[in-house]
Amino acid sequence: MEAVGGLAGGIAHDFNNLLTAISGNSEVLLSKLGQDSESERYLGEIIKASSKAAALTRQLLAFGLRQVIRPKVIRLNDLLSDLAVVLRGLVSDEIELLLDLGDFPECVKADPRPLEQVVMNLVVNARDAMPKGGTLTVKTEIVVLEEDEFRDIRDSRPGRFVLMSVSDTGHGMDSDVVERIFDPFFTTKKAGSGTGLGLSTVYGIVKQHGGWINVDSALGQGTVFRAYLPVTEGVPESRPKEGTPLPVIEGEGERVLLVEDEEVVREFTENALTSSGYKVFAASTGNEAVELFRREKGDFALLLSDLVLPDKSGLELAESFHAENAELAVVLTTGFSDDEPKIAAVQKKGFMFLPKPYAFNDLLATLKQALLSK
Numbered sequence: 001m002e003a004v005g006g007l008a009g010g011i012a013h014d015f016n017n018l019l020t021a022i023s024g025n026s027e028v029l030l031s032k033l034g035q036d037s038e039s040e041r042y043l044g045e046i047i048k049a050s051s052k053a054a055a056l057t058r059q060l061l062a063f064g065l066r067q068v069i070r071p072k073v074i075r076l077n078d079l080l081s082d083l084a085v086v087l088r089g090l091v092s093d094e095i096e097l098l099l100d101l102g103d104f105p106e107c108v109k110a111d112p113r114p115l116e117q118v119v120m121n122l123v124v125n126a127r128d129a130m131p132k133g134g135t136l137t138v139k140t141e142i143v144v145l146e147e148d149e150f151r152d153i154r155d156s157r158p159g160r161f162v163l164m165s166v167s168d169t170g171h172g173m174d175s176d177v178v179e180r181i182f183d184p185f186f187t188t189k190k191a192g193s194g195t196g197l198g199l200s201t202v203y204g205i206v207k208q209h210g211g212w213i214n215v216d217s218a219l220g221q222g223t224v225f226r227a228y229l230p231v232t233e234g235v236p237e238s239r240p241k242e243g244t245p246l247p248v249i250e251g252e253g254e255r256v257l258l259v260e261d262e263e264v265v266r267e268f269t270e271n272a273l274t275s276s277g278y279k280v281f282a283a284s285t286g287n288e289a290v291e292l293f294r295r296e297k298g299d300f301a302l303l304l305s306d307l308v309l310p311d312k313s314g315l316e317l318a319e320s321f322h323a324e325n326a327e328l329a330v331v332l333t334t335g336f337s338d339d340e341p342k343i344a345a346v347q348k349k350g351f352m353f354l355p356k357p358y359a360f361n362d363l364l365a366t367l368k369q370a371l372l373s374k
Contacts, residue, residue, distance in 0.1 A: 016054070016335030019357035021264035023050035027360035028272050054357050070353070071109045071209070073234040076140055076162050077101045079112055080119065087123050087138070094133025097123075102141040108162050109232040114205045121198045122166040122225050129170025129223060139165045143228070155212040160231040167224040173217040181215055202227075250364065251277035254371060255296075258282045259289040259305035259317065265356075269304070269363070276364055286312025290320075298325045302371055307334040307346070318351055329370040333358065 023046070030043045084099060091097050119138070126136045143163045145156055173181065182203040202225075206213045210230050217223035256278045260266035263284070270282045281296065283289040286309045293300070303321055307314040318330045332346050335356040346353045352370045354363065 012335055014335070016356035017262045017265050019050050019054050020335075021262075021268045023047055023054070023357060024265075024268045024272060024360050024363070026050070028268070028275065031360070050357070070111050070347075072111070073107050073109055073232060073236050074112060074115075075105075075107050075236050076110075076115075076164060076229065077104075078236070079115060080138060080140065080164075083116060083119060087120070090120065090123055091127045091136060092133070095127060095130055096135045098135065098137045100137060100139040102139075104140075104142050104162075106142055106160070106162060106231045107234060107236050108209070108229040109234070110209050110229065115209070118202045118205050118227065119164075119166075121202050122227075125198060125225075126166055126168035126170065126223070129168050129172070134169035134222075136169075137165075137167045139167070142231070155214060156228065161211070161228040162231060163226060163228055165224055165226045167222060169222045172219045172221045172223055174219050178215060178217055182213075251367070253277060253279060254301035255279045255281065255299060256302045256304055256367070257289060257292060257296075257300045257321075259284075259286065259303070259309065259314065261285060261306060261310050272360055272363065273304075273367075278367075285310055286314075286317050289317060293321055293324075298328075300325065300328060302329040302331065302367060304331045304333070304367065307332050307343075315345055315349070315351075319349065329367075329373065331366055331370050 026043050026046045030040065030047070033040055033043070080099060080101060087099075088097055123136065123138070130136070141163050142160065144160050145158045147158050182199050184200040203213055206227050206229070211228045213225060213227040215223060215225050251273065256273055258266065258269055258273070258280050260269060260282070261284050266282055266284060270280045273280045281292050281300070283292050289305070289312075298321065300321075303318055305314040305317055309317070314332050314334075318332060322328050322330060330349075330351040331354055332351055333354040333356055334343075343353055352366060352373075354366045358366075
């Protein structure tokens with residue numbers, strides 16, 4: 001797991017840069033085409049393939065504990081309630097899906113997107129174990145593990161936890177399969193039916209959130225996966241009300257200093273932002289950015305920079321520019337998904353972080369959010 005995680009972390013930067021350019025340019029081109037264009041289907045397939053490639057990279061990073069997570073205080077029950085329709089769409093009519101959500105106020109600190117991935121992977125795994133139908137139950141409850149009892153639970157520790165269990169009435173697994181179920185690339189499915197990364201990804205995501213996951217199963221007796229997430233203090237962020245209109249994410253002539261050393265990403269981002277109403281000044285190195293900043297007397301609304309530049313740190317660049325222009329909004333990005341200290345430093349400074357590969361709309365939405373926060 002550590003070796004594959006290291007490999008994924010090593011290739012993620014270059015791979016994510018390429019995916020940003022491939023999917024981003026395809027999205028921009030697709031937005032310019034009329035409906036029913038002959039090229040629309042082909043562009044759609046390119047975007048879909050890019051998305052799958054990005055997901056595969058995230059899976060490799062996740063079980064190697066290298067995935068970037070952006071945790072916030074949430075109620076797990078809210079997340080599961082919001083996912084209910086999606087989960088019901090994942091299972092057949094022969095499977096009864098039950099949501100048994102405990103009545104408790106406790107929260108967890110988690111990144112909703114990978115946590116949704118955990119839930120969906122477990123539900124799909126349970127579905128596949130019941131080809132002739134059955135009952136699939138997603139349950140949440142609060143558990144408190146004391147010093148004298150946590151040793152009976154594999155990988156556990158004492159404390160207060162939100163326990164989410166996903167159980168099925170399927171064919172179950174023998175002890176040999178149970179022992180290997182979280183191993184990367186291990187699968188009991190037929191060749192071509194799965195990558196063997198689903199449950200190892202689940203394992204890595206739960207571990208990154210400070211918890212653990214285990215499984216109980218026996219042949220003919222179904223399976224129960226139990227994920228433990230530590231309870232956290234704090235109040236969950238307010239959720240947008242249904243029907244709330246989406247904000248306009250195009251630019252309104254704001255001046256953006258773009259610093260990106262990867263040519264294909266720089267060209268895509270510059271073209272995308274220019275066509276979306278921003279005035280863009282692009283630099284390929286930190287020194288070029290300094291020259292542009294000096295020449296324009298710091299007259300920029302936003303800095304969009306890669307964290308890792310050939311001659312300077314993107315974070316140091318942002319701090320220097322922000323010191324001269326306190327109204328400067330800052331968004332920092334990187335394809336190095338395993339550099340947690342740098343990402344934590346970005347967030348500590350109050351700057352926004354956008355991981356690569358980023359979609360066209362995600363780029364615009366992040367920039368608009370950064371500008372509105374100033």
